[in-house]
Amino acid sequence: MALLETIDSPADIKKLSLDDLAALSGEIRTLLVQVVSRNGGHLSSNLGVVDLTLALHRVFDAPRDQIIWDIGHQCYTHKIVTGRRERIGTIRQRGGLLGFPAREESEYDVLNTGHASTSLGFASGLAIARDRKGETHHIVTVIGDGALTGGVALEALNHIGQVKQRLIIVLNDNKMSISPNVGGISRHLNYLASGRPYIRMKEVIQNVLKAIPGVGRTLFDLARKIEVLMRTLMVPGSLFDELGIKYIGPINGHGFRDLIKELESAKKHDFPVLLHVVTRKGEGYEPASDNPSSFHSSAPFNIENGKFLGRDKSPSYSEVFGRSVRCLVAADRRFIALTAAMPEGTGLDAVQKEFPENFFDVGIAEQYMFDFAGGLALGGFRPVLGVYSTFLQRAIDQVIHDAALMRLPLLVGLDRAGLVGGDGPTHQGIYDIALLQPIPGIVLMAPKDENELQHMVFTASRLDRPAFIRFPKEPGRGVPLDDELHELPLGQGEVLRRGDRVLMLAVGPLAYRALAAAEKLASEDGIESTVLNVRFLKPLDRERILALAAASDRVVTVEDGALRGGFASIVRAELENAGIQRPFLALGVGEGDVPLASREELLAHFGIDAAGIYRSVKAFVQEQ
């Protein structure tokens, strides 16, 4: 790591020769593989942009020039060369560097990001602000071909082409979102990257010249010059040019000479330009370049053979969700599985593989996915959507305005609901209860384990209105999975244990943690509790909850989500309406930042692991 040790800031990159840059990128790749093999992380995306990142920091003067990373999952090299080299080993770990850019971490990080397609809007606003203030720095945004499929990025392109502010968009095209990228824009990028527009133009010019009798050598030379000129000016048929943004490319994203030359010349324009940079995901580490999807968000792995470590034996909630949807499709082809660029993450690749006709990946387009699903439902089909809780936030208007008001029967699996380890504040799934519970007519469930999840998928598939099932990112409990699925009685919870001192109302897999706490309270402290697995957040098992509360000394709610507006607020309001006054303890995610940590550490941090629940309930009982 000889060279890398001399890089304390981007200024040190500017001194290097092209050969040194190549050597440095090799050292950085080795470091990235080492770190991610231990901590997990977005390996293939980061390996793909090492050269691009070095070229950017070579050409631009950050932090004066502002370099923005869309999503931000590919920022590791940026972090390494902007003064965080020595802390890179702590990335994604408690107390360590975030795996995404964060303003509070460094002045080189322009935006806090994690969700896709936001960079262009910010860049556009920053460029207008700069110009109004008479400042002269550059604004450069790096957006992937996947993130470019997000509607908000396309809205930004539309506006940028109109306002025409000075701005450099670097399109990092590796043909991959997490999985192979999809859609017409992706096809258009392939067309541009292939150089076909240029070849076509060459043919046109040659044909025109051939049609002129007696064409001599000089005219052919002229034609060649016109070709070169046209190529640098504009590739015909580029969508970006049509929108008013000058297209430059394609550029080899692993060649420093070209990258530096094109970035330097992009600086000279006083209107928006888009540099189409072609990179390879996983570049430099064969297991990742051979299998970029698996190494997109990688678990720790063995560097020698690229095998992932410590894979859990019991299927994850995502896998069980995917398999359950696959069963629905197998039995009834009206069911159609939908994902917004997360086939593997949501488990719906199980449907994609076996029933490709009954599966759609719509790109990073959560809002569109809900409207598309609405259309399918109106047309008599049964859409099943897999979406992470944090990305559902994008589509709340569609849920309210398009699905709920028409009571369309969408079945939605809300994956990664609750506290999420490793990815930090942008990826927490803690707001879905608060966002969904006021919406009339919907159903919201939370299974206590993976077997209950199967039954909930089956139950939701029988409903005639939008139904959401929230489940976390944690290994399944390894409980037996029933072969025969049945409908759960709508709006009914499940009493797991009875006792008269404390009523614990627990959401999702926290029910087992509450149960463990209740057992310990009984055996060690003689405090008996009832534990209700809530199952249905909406419709709520209201009568039973009120009756149980009336029969208990105290009420405790336990949820893996934001307390404000969440389950605790619902129960509190119900008790108040019914005139039942009991000392009340709400356990969940309080206000304030969610720190970077693993899921188990976060549960402990917020006191909603078994030990935390035990401690809090014991103190609560002893209070009076």
Ligand SMILES: Cc1ncc(C[n+]2csc(CCOP(=O)(O)OP(=O)(O)O)c2C)c(N)n1
């Ligand atoms: C709104 C939103 N939906 C889904 C995701 C999950 N996600 C993270 S990275 C990614 C793929 C991004 O592809 P691309 O922009 O091409 O970057 P690459 O990883 O290929 O470099 C997706 C879908 C997200 N971050 N934000």
